Amino acid sequence: GQQLNQSPQSMFIQEGEDVSMNCTSSSIFNTWLWYKQDPGEGPVLLIALYKAGELTSNGRLTAQFGITRKDSFLNISASIPSDVGIYFCAGPKLSGTYKYIFGTGTRLKVLA
Amino acid sequence: GAVVSQHPSWVICKSGTSVKIECRSLDFQATTMFWYRQFPKQSLMLMATSNEGSKATYEQGVEKDKFLINHASLTLSTLTVTSAHPEDSSFYICSAIDRNQETQYFGPGTRLLVL
Numbered sequence: 001g002q003q004l005n006q007s008p009q010s011m012f013i014q015e016g017e018d019v020s021m022n023c024t025s026s027s028i029f030n031t032w033l034w035y036k037q038d039p040g041e042g043p044v045l046l047i048a049l050y051k052a053g054e055l056t057s058n059g060r061l062t063a064q065f066g067i068t069r070k071d072s073f074l075n076i077s078a079s080i081p082s083d084v085g086i087y088f089c090a091g092p093k094l095s096g097t098y099k100y101i102f103g104t105g106t107r108l109k110v111l112a
Numbered sequence: 113g114a115v116v117s118q119h120p121s122w123v124i125c126k127s128g129t130s131v132k133i134e135c136r137s138l139d140f141q142a143t144t145m146f147w148y149r150q151f152p153k154q155s156l157m158l159m160a161t162s163n164e165g166s167k168a169t170y171e172q173g174v175e176k177d178k179f180l181i182n183h184a185s186l187t188l189s190t191l192t193v194t195s196a197h198p199e200d201s202s203f204y205i206c207s208a209i210d211r212n213q214e215t216q217y218f219g220p221g222t223r224l225l226v227l
Contacts, residue, residue: 040223042118044218088155088156098209099158104155
């Protein structure tokens with residue numbers, strides 16, 4: 001079945017550093033979404049990507065839709081302590097629906 | 113922005129009892145809501161799709177008689193965990209679709225602990 005694998009699983013970085021993480025799929029997706037989940041909370045949408053090759057920014061966050069449509073990347077520039085959390089990629093299980101499959105997650109910890 | 117609420121935010125129950133979790137869309141109508149389950153340090157797994165006015169559809173491996181879903185109005189879906197067992201302890205998250213904005217909003221989650 002469809003799987004979304006995220007790398008790295010976890011990372012510790014110093015405040016101010018840039019962060020890169022990626023998400024790969026065994027199948028093609030037409031939509032990629034990036035979410036952040038704080039402890040004990042539901043996920044919050046960061047960036048949505050709808051077109052292969054698309055590069056979209058949201059403040060210090062930048063995400064790209066891979067041209068093969070089997071991967072996506074999320075970068076965070078100049079990290080701050082509140083960037084701590086779990087970052088999930090997600091895509092629709094069925095194209096054109098809101099039934100999402102979520103990636104394995106990347107846990108980010110920022111050291112002040 | 114749109115808000116989705118869940119009640120309760122956490123619940124502890126005895127094994128064998130049933131627990132009802134509510135998911136509400138506060139400022140939009142949601143004909144479709146989804147229920148996810150998240151075990152500690154794991155990802156969100158889609159359990160079922162809740163459709164207003166019709167039966168829920170369940171993902172493979174999710175027991176419909178175990179997890180009863182009722183979407184009785186355009187702003188409310190409920191998930192009832194029947195005859196709960198300790199292995200049902202998890203974080204349950206709902207989401208609701210605002211079709212006007214073509215956006216899916218997630219609730220804050222309900223943590224269930226079955227003793």
